[in-house]
Structure formats: structure tokens, C-alpha cells
Amino acid sequence: MIDGNMLLTEYGRGRKIRARGIDTFDDLVEFADGIGRKIARMLNIEDFAGAAPAEIEAALLPVMRKAYGDVSGVALGIQTANLRKLGLGLSAIGPEFNADAIRELAEELAGREFTAEFLENLITKQIIKGVDDTVRVNAEANSEMGLKTHIIRTYSDVGLMQGTKYAQDCEWCLSRCGEWDDVREAISAGAFERHPGCLCRIEYAVGRTHTVSTNRSNWRRM
Numbered sequence: 001m002i003d004g005n006m007l008l009t010e011y012g013r014g015r016k017i018r019a020r021g022i023d024t025f026d027d028l029v030e031f032a033d034g035i036g037r038k039i040a041r042m043l044n045i046e047d048f049a050g051a052a053p054a055e056i057e058a059a060l061l062p063v064m065r066k067a068y069g070d071v072s073g074v075a076l077g078i079q080t081a082n083l084r085k086l087g088l089g090l091s092a093i094g095p096e097f098n099a100d101a102i103r104e105l106a107e108e109l110a111g112r113e114f115t116a117e118f119l120e121n122l123i124t125k126q127i128i129k130g131v132d133d134t135v136r137v138n139a140e141a142n143s144e145m146g147l148k149t150h151i152i153r154t155y156s157d158v159g160l161m162q163g164t165k166y167a168q169d170c171e172w173c174l175s176r177c178g179e180w181d182d183v184r185e186a187i188s189a190g191a192f193e194r195h196p197g198c199l200c201r202i203e204y205a206v207g208r209t210h211t212v213s214t215n216r217s218n219w220r221r222m
Contacts, residue, residue: 036124071130095133121196
């Protein structure tokens, strides 16, 4: 069975060193993906055999909570720094960790056979949410304060979905990519949704006024 305490200890080695030098969301998505894959590679598929969902959840929850916090913490720092550059006098806010997502992950893994790649993709999806959730909650907060927000989802052709390699573009991702001037419309369009293995970039820009401008110099990409 998985040793949750050992997993958390092993994850912590070198974590702070690896987080240095990350100042863009592009870098952060890759950083989060790397963290997820490191966690997955510390796991043995054989340890899941016969394990109940509650056992898997209890073992994974501490390290997943810690990794999510590390990723969202870096995202918070990037966002706060960008807001200061705009001179808006605002501080970014952090998202709340969703423990229910780990329960669902445990239920998906329990009582089934799966590949190492499948496990990696499920784990990284949850860690990257630390980036996506930070973008979403800040875009919502800025919009409520009267600032104009612009959501951007850029396609990544990583070509992974549920552990299967695609020879063509992922239509699921492409249908959720685009740009929106209303964060609510972006959420409705599925801009913040991911499949396991997805490395699309999700970011937003914030402007000082309600005026929509085609001149992107009036926006600050976060």
C-alpha cells in the first residue's frame, strides 16, 4: 500500500530549488507538469492493487495538497508582481484546494488496471489546476472590481488524452481555446477545463478601464 508520509517527505526534497526563476505562466505550467510527473513516478502501480478508494485518498491527499499549494503560491507571486507593475495597488488572491477532486481521483484509480502514463496524466491534471484556479479566481475578482479582463486559452499540441497519443490535433482542446472579454463566458465555454495530459496555456490580461481596445498594449498579460 502507498505510504503517504514517505511520499510527502520524498516530494519535499529539492522542491524550493526547483521553484526558482519562474516568472511567467508558461514556465509555471511546465513546472506544475514536472511536479505532477515527479509525484506519479514516486508511486508504484502495484501498490494500488486491492486498495480501497479511501485508502488511496488518504495516501495521496497530503502530497497533492502540498504540491497544489506550491504551484498556486508561485502563481500568486507572479500575479501580484504583474498587478504592481500596472500600478493598480491590488494584491492577487489564492484559490482554495478542492479535496473532493482527490477523492474523485482515488475512486478513478481504485479497482482498475492502468498504465504509468495514465497515472502521470491524472496526477499532473490536478497539480496544474493550481495554476488554472489562480487565474480564474483573480480574473473573477478583478472583473467584480470593475476592471476589464481578457481570458486567453492557447492550444498545446502535446497530443495526450487519457493516456492515448493522438496523431492529429485534439478537437476537445481546440473547442475550448480562444479569447473572451468576460470571465463568465470563458468558464461557460470550458476554457478552464482540462483532460489528463493537457498542457494548454490558460492566462488572462487585465485593463484599467471598461473600454475594449484592439491595441494589446493597453492590456497586461498575467
